Amino acid sequence: MTSTWYCALLRGITPGKPNMRNEKLRGVFDGMGFTGVASVLSSGNIVFAAETTDTTALEGRIRGALRGELGIGGETIVRSRSELVTLVDTEPFGELQHARETYLTATFLKEPLEPVPEPFPEPDEPAVRIVGYDPGARAVLAVSDNTSSSSPDFMAWLERRFGKDITTRTWLTVHRILKRMPDCA
Known part of the structure; x- marks a missing residue:
């Protein structure tokens, strides 16, 4: 299966909080096995590639990992490169x-x-x-x-x-x- 490029648009990210810094956010995405993980600016925009096309499942998985690993309770909205x-x-x-x-x-x-x-x-x-x-x-x-x-x-x-x-x-x-x-x- 080929990978699809996505952006996770994270709600409520405040870069001044230690668990919301880009390196921590990227670490969660790397830990989930996504590839090409990169952050855009410091406001909760993480691009990544995944081998699924189920964005609802991606949103739930990312939201759960962010809550579990970093205590971030905001919403996660995922859009594919093609949608953008x-x-x-x-x-x-x-x-x-x-x-x-x-x-x-x-x-x-x-x-x-x-x-x-x-x-x-x-x-x-x-x-x-x-x-x-x-x-x-x-x-x-x-x-x-x-x-x-x-x-x-x-x-x-x-x-x-x-x-x-x-x-x-x-x-x-x-x-x-x-x-x-x-x-x-």
């Missing part, structure tokens, strides 16, 4: 560039939205605009304007609307994750 490539290739943000006034984010949901609400809900925050929902990557895509002195409480809105089994990454981070994953296993 397809998301990026759709160019959901068009010509927008990531900046303070156009802060681009992808919020990955544990479970797909079924059905996808029409119209898609909009936050009460005037500084935030939902660009769309990508069903393949199970991601809510948004643009925030962070130039005002009061920062929008978009993360709280996301949790109220979609639950706590979510995790948000900047669009730049999504691109950095993909750069760490080889084109083939």
Whole structure:
């Protein structure tokens, strides 16, 4: 069987805590027998290759190992390289560039939205605009304007609307994750 490249998007990682440092996280993934283990930034993004296509099983196995070995209780969301490539290739943000006034984010949901609400809900925050929902990557895509002195409480809105089994990454981070994953296993 050939390996598939994945990224584990770990929720609630604080790099200042000793058990949440990249070397400890990578150690857990190495210990599970995954190959090509690497971290991206210091916010809980671990890329790896595995010989399974069952992402639900991977999520459970990783979550259990992180809790058992490091005492980390946050959620684990796994996306394959192909899911992330397809998301990026759709160019959901068009010509927008990531900046303070156009802060681009992808919020990955544990479970797909079924059905996808029409119209898609909009936050009460005037500084935030939902660009769309990508069903393949199970991601809510948004643009925030962070130039005002009061920062929008978009993360709280996301949790109220979609639950706590979510995790948000900047669009730049999504691109950095993909750069760490080889084109083939």
